[in-house]
Amino acid sequence: MKRNQLKLAVIGGGSSYTPELIEGLIRYHDVFPVAELxxxxxEAGWNKLQIIGELSQRMIDASGKPIKLHLTLDRREAIRGADFVTTQMRVGMLDARSRDEKIPLKHRLIGQETTGAGGFAKALRTIPVILDICREMEELAPExxxxxxxxxxxxxxxxxxxxSSIKSVGLCNLPISTKMQIAELYGISQSQLFIEMAGINHLNWTTRVVIEGKDMTEDFLRRLSGSKSLSMANIPDLEWDSAFLQSLxxxxxxxxxxxxxxxxxxxxxxxxxxxxGxxxxxxxxxxxAELFELYKQPELNEKPAQLEQRGGAYYSEAAVQLMKSIYNDIGDIQTVNVRNSGIIACLPDNVTIEVNCxxxxxxxxxxxLTKPLPPQIRGLLQVVKAYEELAVEAAVHxxxxxxxxxxTIHPLxxxxQIAKAVLDDILKENEPYLKQFHAQKA
Known part of the structure; x- marks a missing residue:
């Protein structure tokens, strides 16, 4: 791949995260030349899309970069001939997320948008829509x-x-955030630091910390024990027990x-x-709501600092670094979601893992990996991955x-009996989005 003028389609362009992405596209435009964005x-997100579009245009204008911005409700138009397609959407919008978090709580289970029963509900709604996008890509932008x-x-x-047959990479800002936080802990630059991460998305472990060629894993775990650190904006920052970290x-x-x-x-x-409540x-x-009020301000022509409260810190770093590395054939190391293909020996080859690539x-x-995963990691990983395999089949079929x-097998x-009650609640509350289940009943 080496086109001088790239087309990028952002599905879910009205997201509050988009200014992060625009900032990255501007910063790296010389090495990742997006011409058509x-x-x-x-339709329900048109108002937000317009606000985001106006801010994005101000950011582009202020930068002087030759990026032509298009706002559209026509997904096929956006995908046709694209070099990259990014997806950052929420099927059912924030009201659905609220239900995802509250349904489990009714059964005294943890309610979280990507983990446990809440994440399961989100997967059921999201996967069919993503596969629809993939079918359009197979037709309109197969490369x-x-x-x-x-x-x-x-x-x-x-x-x-x-x-699907398309080329796909899953991305999360957690790995890049973790590396930044470890570098900050040691007062070094990221270029001096190598970390090995292994697992699956939102269930990965940093198994090695190497600073300028020296393995500092044990020292790192000692420093971290009992501290409130290396969390995310959307997760309560509870202390890790010292003995637990050492044993893990x-x-x-x-x-x-x-x-x-x-x-x-x-x-x-x-x-x-x-x-x-x-x-x-x-x-x-x-x-x-506060962010979009900020975004409306006609004098604003950069990403506001308040966006980091949203939990999307370093989104542009992760997303744009990945795309520019593919475009330029850089060969750097990033932590992303890919097919296992034997990398984690205790998991099937055809499942998705999150590892250094x-x-x-x-x-x-x-x-x-430097060495096989130990049983204290392997046990939890295998159970949650089995849950994911079943959840994918449920969502697709x-x-x-x-x-x-x-x-039933999910640790949370x-x-x-509780699993059946939660599932029935999820299906009832998400009925408009779960046509695949209606077809099975028919």
């Missing part, structure tokens, strides 16, 4: 790369890899708190919901039985 959304930022990113990427021998990602500190996390979420979705609604013009090439088994559900 299409921001696409649905394009799909860069998926839509959660749950790992399951979405797995569905695409199993049910790796840094769990921020989302591991839902598994390793399940009761404490549930208690905190339940107390917030009981006392304030809110979940993270309600906080995000408030943050987004060398990024070339034909996409990511996974790097072999409307398979109630696969859905029931997925929730784990009871067949």
């Amino acid at each position: 299409y921001l696409v959304d649905i 394009a790369f799909l860069i998926n930022f839509t959660n749950p990113a790992g399951m979405v990427t797995e569905a695409v890899n199993k049910y 021998g790796a840094l769990p990602c921020a989302y591991h708190r839902y598994y390793y500190m399940k009761e404490e996390m549930l208690r905190e979420i339940m107390e917030q919901y009981k006392n304030e 809110t979940t993270r979705a309600d906080v995000v609604k408030h943050v987004e 060398v990024i070339k013009s034909d996409g990511p090439h996974p790097i072999a 409307g398979d109630y039985h696969a859905a029931l088994q997925a929730l 559900v784990g009871d067949e």
Whole structure:
């Protein structure tokens, strides 16, 4: 791939994250020359798309970069002839996220948008829409790369890899954020730091920390023990126990708190919901409302600092770094979601994992792990990956039985009667978005 004028289609262009992406496209335009930028959304998101479009145009104008911006509701127009397609959408919008978080709480389960029963509901709504986009890409832009930022990113990427022929890479800002935070902890630049990450999206472990060629993993875990650090804006920042970290021998990602500190996390979420009647979705609604008021200001021509409160910090770094590395055949190392193909030996070859990859013009090439994953990591990983495999099949085929088994084996559900009650609630509350299940009933 080496075109001098690239076409990029952003599905979900009215997202509050988009200014992050615009900032990255401007910063790296000399080495990633996007000439045609299409921001696409649905009719219900047209107002937000217009606000985002006006801010994006001001940012482009201020930069002087030759990027032609298009706003459209016509997804096919945006995809036709594209070099890259990015997806950053939320099927059902924030109201659906609110339901995803509150349905589990009704059954005294953790309610979170990408993890557990909430993430399962989001996957059921999202995967069919992503596969529709893939079919349009197969027809209109068969050589394009799909860069998926839509959660749950790992399951979405797995569905695409199993049910589409397009080139796809799943992306999350958590790995790049983790590397930045570790570099800051040691007071070094990222170029001096290498970290090995292994697992699946929102369930990965940092298994090695190497600074200028010296393995600092044990030192790093000692520094981190008992500290409130290396979390994300959308996750309660609870302390890691020193003995636990030492016995694990790796840094769990921020989302591991839902598994390793399940009761404490549930208690905190339940107390917030009981006392304030809110979940993270309600906080995000408030943050987004403030952001869009900022975005409307005619003098604003850059990404506002307040966007980091949204949980999307470093989105442009992750997304644009990946695309420019593919475009320029750079061969640098990034942590992305790809087909396993034997990299993690304890998982099937055809599932999606999140690991370090060398990024070339034909996409990511996974790097072999330094050593096999130990049982304390392998056990949880295998169970959650089995859940994901079942959840993907349920989402694609409307398979109630696969859905029931997925929730039953998930560590944050784990009871067949509760799993059935939660599943029935999810299907009822999301009925307009789950036509695949209607077809099975018919």
